[in-house]
Amino acid sequence: MKVLIVDDVEINRDLLASFLNGRAAVVSAASGEEALTLVEHDLAAGNPFDLICMDIGLPGISGHTALKAIREMEAGYTGARAKVFMVTASSSPDDMLDALLVGECDDYLTKPLMRQNFLALLDKYGLSA
Numbered sequence: 001m002k003v004l005i006v007d008d009v010e011i012n013r014d015l016l017a018s019f020l021n022g023r024a025a026v027v028s029a030a031s032g033e034e035a036l037t038l039v040e041h042d043l044a045a046g047n048p049f050d051l052i053c054m055d056i057g058l059p060g061i062s063g064h065t066a067l068k069a070i071r072e073m074e075a076g077y078t079g080a081r082a083k084v085f086m087v088t089a090s091s092s093p094d095d096m097l098d099a100l101l102v103g104e105c106d107d108y109l110t111k112p113l114m115r116q117n118f119l120a121l122l123d124k125y126g127l128s129a
Contacts (some may be wrong), residue, residue, distance in 0.1 A: 001125055002047070003027070006035040006063065007055040012111070016053055016087065019118050023128070024051070032058045032066030039070050043077045043087070050125055054105070056088040063088070071104050083125050085109055 001024040005016045013028045020026050027049075029035040035054070042048050052070065056063035067084060074081050084105040107121055122128045 001025070001050045002042075003033060003051045003053065004029060004038060004049045004082075005053045005056065006030075006032065006066070007053075008058050009025075009055075012055070012087075015113060016118070019113075019115050023122070030059075032061035035062075035066050036069055036073075040073055043073055046078075048074070048077070048080050049082045050074060051122075051125075052082045052084045053087045054084060056086055067105060083107075083127060085121060087111065087113065 003020055003024045003026050005013045005026060006029045007016070008030050010030070013030075017026045017028065027038060029038055035052070039049065039052070054063040054067055058066065061069075063086060064105045066087075071081070073086070086105045086108045087109045089111045099101075106125060109118065109121070119128070
């Protein structure tokens with residue numbers, strides 16, 4: 001499995017990567033713009049991400065905006081869609097609705113993250129190795 005972790009805080013990226021240790025190849029990005037570049041490159045190479053863990057509060061473009069752009073990119077290639085978990089400190093109902101309905105994410109996790117909850121989501125979406 002190939003995973004992209006997008007968060008502007010390095011310790012958050014490291015924590016998620018530790019949850020995936022031995023389960024996935026992990027690539028990290030510190031901004032929405034960096035994530036878009038990585039996703040586009042890997043789609044063009046025919047090697048898309050299986051899972052994207054995206055923070056909402058990113059510098060530059062937000063996680064919501066980045067996700068919308070990713071979904072447009074995916075549609076322009078093979079139509080393959082990565083599973084996307086929004087991973088954020090925000091438990092706002094508006095943010096959740098935006099992410100799930102408008103942003104087309106698959107699930108929503110609030111920080112602080114619990115390893116067992118994250119691994120349960122991998123199982124739920126058939127992403128466990």
